[in-house]
Amino acid sequence: MGDNEQKPQEQPKPPPPTPVLNQVILAVIGLLLVLSPIVVLSGSGSLAAVLAKILSGEPVLTSLGMGNGSDQKTVSPQEVEEALPPLVDMSEIFRFDISPDWVVSRFPRVTTGLAILNFQGYRVPLVTGTAEDDLVGTVTYYFDASRQVRRIVFEGTTGNPNRLLAFLATYYGFVYRPTNNPAVYLYVVPEEGSRGETHSYLWIRPRGVLTSSDPQHRFDLSLVLERPDR
Incomplete structure (x- = not known):
């Protein structure tokens, strides 16, 4: 390769997920739980495990297996509770x-x-x-x-x-x-x-x-x- 030839520039790496993404994913989970509990909750042992992790304070992306939890906002139990249907008799x-x-x-x-x-x-x-x-x-x-x-x-x-x-x-x-x-x-x-x-x-x-x-x-x-x- 000659001296005048330029090396191709490396593509910049995508930025890490922002904390806002946590809120979006949580909103999607809550929406699915409310709009279609049969589809989401039937056979949903994995979903229950995810919610348990979120309730313990683990970041949403980490709970879903999509990140290491660094620089991510934790979700409060109140936010998860508000996304679930109320208990009734x-x-x-x-x-x-x-x-x-x-x-x-x-x-x-x-x-x-x-x-x-x-x-x-x-x-x-x-x-x-x-x-x-x-x-x-x-x-x-x-x-x-x-x-x-x-x-x-x-x-x-x-x-x-x-x-x-x-x-x-x-x-x-x-x-x-x-x-x-x-x-x-x-x-x-x-x-x-x-x-x-x-x-x-x-x-x-x-x-x-x-x-x-x-x-x-x-x-x-x-x-x-x-x-x-x-």
């Missing part, structure tokens, strides 16, 4: 004496525009607790033109459905109905003169893979509650 959720205003005031994030037939839907994230028999998922309330709840739909998971079954049997009269599939369980509200048809029902499906580290996600639940006529 089953008796507070599965009821028909509520209004759209109650739903909006009770939950920090509500998805609307879920109209079916003549009903308007309001969907909220649901977490009843951290025990095996607690529920994780979403609840959708369908209101009619008079702003009365006509239908409640829950989609989610649990580690033990017995507490939910006891609640539904006590307050709504759910009973077990045998099916041709031994892998699923069906509970319904018997309706007189309906020729076997039911409107309120609960499907329970055991998951294909069960892990001891994820005790709240052993059964998939699909619940539909129709407003009692009485």
